[in-house]
Amino acid sequence: MEHITLLLAIVIVTALVFDFTNGFHDTANAMATTISTGALRPKTAVAMSAVLNLVGAFLSVEVAKTISGGIINEDGLRTEVIFAALVGAILWNLLTWLVGLPSSSSHALFGGLIGAAVMSAGWSSVNGGTVVTKVLLPAVAAPIVAGLAALLATRLTYRIGGKIRNDAQEKATAKGYRAGQIASAGLVSLAHGTNDAQKTMGIITLALVTGGVLHPGSNPPVWVIVCAGTAIALGTYLGGWRIIRTMGSGLTDLKPPQGFAAQTSAATVILASSHLGFSLSTTQSCSGAVMGAGLGRRGGVVRWSTATRMFVAWGLTLPAAGLVGAGAELLTKQGTWGVVVVAALLVVGSGAIWLVSRRKPVGHGDVAPTGVAAESPGVVTTAIAAVSPPLTAAQAAAQDLKTTIPAPAGTTQDPARPATV
Amino acid sequence: MNIDWAALGSVFGVSLVVTVALVGFFTLGIVGLSKQPEPAAQGGSGGSLLLARAGAYVCFALCAAAVAYGIYLIVA
Numbered sequence: 001m002e003h004i005t006l007l008l009a010i011v012i013v014t015a016l017v018f019d020f021t022n023g024f025h026d027t028a029n030a031m032a033t034t035i036s037t038g039a040l041r042p043k044t045a046v047a048m049s050a051v052l053n054l055v056g057a058f059l060s061v062e063v064a065k066t067i068s069g070g071i072i073n074e075d076g077l078r079t080e081v082i083f084a085a086l087v088g089a090i091l092w093n094l095l096t097w098l099v100g101l102p103s104s105s106s107h108a109l110f111g112g113l114i115g116a117a118v119m120s121a122g123w124s125s126v127n128g129g130t131v132v133t134k135v136l137l138p139a140v141a142a143p144i145v146a147g148l149a150a151l152l153a154t155r156l157t158y159r160i161g162g163k164i165r166n167d168a169q170e171k172a173t174a175k176g177y178r179a180g181q182i183a184s185a186g187l188v189s190l191a192h193g194t195n196d197a198q199k200t201m202g203i204i205t206l207a208l209v210t211g212g213v214l215h216p217g218s219n220p221p222v223w224v225i226v227c228a229g230t231a232i233a234l235g236t237y238l239g240g241w242r243i244i245r246t247m248g249s250g251l252t253d254l255k256p257p258q259g260f261a262a263q264t265s266a267a268t269v270i271l272a273s274s275h276l277g278f279s280l281s282t283t284q285s286c287s288g289a290v291m292g293a294g295l296g297r298r299g300g301v302v303r304w305s306t307a308t309r310m311f312v313a314w315g316l317t318l319p320a321a322g323l324v325g326a327g328a329e330l331l332t333k334q335g336t337w338g339v340v341v342v343a344a345l346l347v348v349g350s351g352a353i354w355l356v357s358r359r360k361p362v363g364h365g366d367v368a369p370t371g372v373a374a375e376s377p378g379v380v381t382t383a384i385a386a387v388s389p390p391l392t393a394a395q396a397a398a399q400d401l402k403t404t405i406p407a408p409a410g411t412t413q414d415p416a417r418p419a420t421v
Numbered sequence: 422m423n424i425d426w427a428a429l430g431s432v433f434g435v436s437l438v439v440t441v442a443l444v445g446f447f448t449l450g451i452v453g454l455s456k457q458p459e460p461a462a463q464g465g466s467g468g469s470l471l472l473a474r475a476g477a478y479v480c481f482a483l484c485a486a487a488v489a490y491g492i493y494l495i496v497a
Contacts, residue, residue: 059495060495132424133424145432152437153443157447157448161452183484190492269432271495275494276428276431278428
């Protein structure tokens with residue numbers, strides 16, 4: 001690698017930054033429900049997710065040969081275009097993180113690519129049909145598929161588990177659900193590391209090929225794999241607490257059985273979709289699964305205002321990232337000074353978002369399961385249940401709704417409200 | 422623009438069936454393990470307890486196999 005130009009270096013760094021934002025943006029997918037139901041402590045959860053992300057990055061050598069999967073025409077794609085696309089994707093990721101909304105990192109990247117490609121080579125470079133089949137349709141299908149599966153699974157687990165009578169049994173089942181949640185969350189993390197770290201490796205490799213450093217069709221060098229894996233793992237470990245809070249407790253209130261059902265549904269949908277040839281977004285599957293699980297419990301509610309904001313964010317992802325990508329490409333077209341200006345704007349923009357976020361920081365202490373003080377009769381009902389074995393159906397149902405959540409001193413903060421815009 | 426409805430349909434079907442089956446088995450396993458000896462409640466409960474235990478472990482084994490297959494899918 002004797003001639004890595006300045007532009008190439010900037011692109012590589014930017015790709016790693018995108019990888020990093022991807023990591024902390026998507027921690028919520030794997031760990032939000034695990035954290036909010038108390039299966040794992042917040043720090044432990046993100047650490048586990050980070051390690052699995054890193055492992056996932058090394059697991060597969062099947063690096064994405066294309067970065068957009070045919071959405072844009074990648075022949076003769078200039079390095080500047082990739083850079084502009086990354087800028088759009090990073091800024092959108094940071095913005096959605098600031099307002100605490102889960103949105104797909106891949107879609108942000110697609111949006112940036114579309115915007116930059118259109119600005120660079122006109123509308124003909126975008127494959128409209130593929131946009132519909134690879135982005136729009138999956139965005140609608142993912143939450144429905146995952147949500148329905150989670151809903152039915154939640155119903156089923158409450159029906160079977162309804163036989164549980166006494167305190168000791170309940171404790172045993174909580175432990176069981178905990179193990180199940182950790183296992184499925186681990187699978188999601190692993191899949192995420194494999195898919196998304198590969199994506200960054202693909203981008204860097206493509207940039208290296210475009211820049212003439214690597215021969216076309218060559219595999220990514222080891223340092224690319226290590227860098228990409230480390231960046232995504234670091235991002236994950238940092239933890240996107242704002243998004244975790246929204247997903248874990250903002251959309252609905254999850255109890256361990258629901259968390260388990262949601263997580264299993266998400267893991268299944270992600271693996272099934274990527275291996276049956278119809279890729280669905282991880283973020284959208286997970287959000288859908290959480291909502292489905294919320295609806296599946298009797299008395300469970302989904303906070304549709306939060307959900308609506310999330311849907312709006314999904315709808316805006318492509319155009320918003322696209323606009324930024326297009327603007328960035330307009331500047332980079334002007335030559336080296338344009339690239340430098342865009343890089344400076346990216347740093348300033350990210351810094352500004354970070355500064356705004358510091359005004360109302362959300363840390364790992366804000367996502368731990370808040371005590372359900374209002375439902376403390378749960379203790380009473382279980383005590384009664386322990387004394388008087390024969391339960392009527394109604395009592396059983398009532399107990400059903402009040403499965404215990406170990407209540408550590410609850411923070412008074414309203415978990416329903418993600419960071420204000 | 423040709424939408425691959427067959428792939429979408431199979432993703433839908435497989436996800437639904439696998440999720441519900443896995444969660445169902447896991448819950449059965451949990452319930453089976455949480456069965457406790459009911460002192461002199463019904464005669465000969467020792468056998469049914471053993472059966473519940475065994476059933477639970479079969480359920481958990483199925484779930485573990487599913488997780489292993491999931492890891493295999495990720496690696497492959």
